[in-house]
Amino acid sequence: MMTTTPGDVLKAIRAQSPLVQCITNYVAMNVSANVLLATGASPAMVHASEESGDFTAVVGALTINIGTLSPSWVEGMTTAINAAHTHSKPWVFDPVAHFATPYRSGVARDILSLEPTVIRGNASEILALSGRSGSGKGVDAGDAVAAAKDGARELAVRYKSIVAVTGEQDFVTDGTRAAHIEGGSPFMPQVTALGCALTCLTGAGIAAVEDPFDATVGVLAIYGAAGREAGKTADGPGSFAWKFLDALNALAPEDVSAELVGYR
Numbered sequence: 001m002m003t004t005t006p007g008d009v010l011k012a013i014r015a016q017s018p019l020v021q022c023i024t025n026y027v028a029m030n031v032s033a034n035v036l037l038a039t040g041a042s043p044a045m046v047h048a049s050e051e052s053g054d055f056t057a058v059v060g061a062l063t064i065n066i067g068t069l070s071p072s073w074v075e076g077m078t079t080a081i082n083a084a085h086t087h088s089k090p091w092v093f094d095p096v097a098h099f100a101t102p103y104r105s106g107v108a109r110d111i112l113s114l115e116p117t118v119i120r121g122n123a124s125e126i127l128a129l130s131g132r133s134g135s136g137k138g139v140d141a142g143d144a145v146a147a148a149k150d151g152a153r154e155l156a157v158r159y160k161s162i163v164a165v166t167g168e169q170d171f172v173t174d175g176t177r178a179a180h181i182e183g184g185s186p187f188m189p190q191v192t193a194l195g196c197a198l199t200c201l202t203g204a205g206i207a208a209v210e211d212p213f214d215a216t217v218g219v220l221a222i223y224g225a226a227g228r229e230a231g232k233t234a235d236g237p238g239s240f241a242w243k244f245l246d247a248l249n250a251l252a253p254e255d256v257s258a259e260l261v262g263y264r
């Protein structure tokens with residue numbers, strides 16, 4: 001049984017409103033900030049190396065996303081991750097399309113070697129990160145979550161991380177424990193940067209709750225529940241996007257745990 005339920009994670013985020021430093025990408029900045037605010041957390045997009053490490057010292061958690069990379073951003077990321085280690089702050093890594101170019105792959109490897117608290121990616125990203133071949137198309141997944149489970153377990157052990165693989169049904173593991181999370185909506189992959197925003201929200205979870213495994217499972221369940229709710233009345237990706245923010249905001253803690261279908 002989980003010591004901290006997904007409903008507890010939602011309550012903790014709302015009660016503490018943790019400050020989350022999101023070093024994300026140009027596409028995801030606005031939607032990620034809105035997702036954090038709607039859920040009850042406090043986002044800040046601070047990425048310049050001149051200040052990123054100083055900022056990490058005062059946040060609840062840091063999130064790193066390589067969606068729109070450049071050398072100056074990588075410097076900002078590295079500075080922030082080093083500060084996270086110095087100040088014992090948990091951090092999340094989102095390896096967006098890391099297999100797409102040699103530059104991206106190299107940066108992802110370097111970041112991974114710093115042992116993120118949580119790695120969150122779609123099935124194609126996690127498959128490729130574990131050294132298996134997949135069929136990702138840029139930032140979009142082309143593989144099923146089930147295909148990435150073995151790789152996720154291996155990555156979790158190798159990097160001492162929690163690994164979250166998302167898709168139609170999500171999978172989370174720390175190498176020993178594992179959970180499956182349902183919910184969401186087929187509109188979710190049709191709205192850009194909802195995965196990136198989930199990575200930022202995972203930062204809020206690990207800032208608010210002690211156990212990063214329970215925190216990650218809880219955040220995925222919150223997302224799944226809000227996605228399911230918004231999908232009930234959405235007419236397409238456009239109305240889904242705003243209904244999803246409203247659903248995150250309106251979510252009741254007692255309605256979150258239904259998304260959690262397997263935990264051991």
Ligand SMILES: Nc1ncnc2c1ncn2[C@@H]1O[C@H](COP(=O)(O)OP(=O)(O)O)[C@@H](O)[C@H]1O
Pocket residue numbers: 121122123139140141166167168169170183184185186187188189193194195196198220223224227
């Ligand atoms: N077909 C689907 N049905 C329901 N939920 C989905 C589906 N595809 C993705 N999701 C949800 O969308 C969110 C983002 O996941 P995903 O699309 O895998 O990330 P990314 O945008 O990084 O590729 C997750 O909460 C996931 O559960």
Ligand SMILES: Cc1ncsc1CCOP(=O)(O)O
Pocket residue numbers: 025027028067068096139140192193194195196197
């Ligand atoms: C379209 C795009 N291009 C570079 S980053 C990005 C956003 C990807 O967002 P997500 O991984 O959440 O689909």
Ligand SMILES: [Mg+2]
Pocket residue numbers: 096121122139195196
């Ligand atoms: Mg993504």
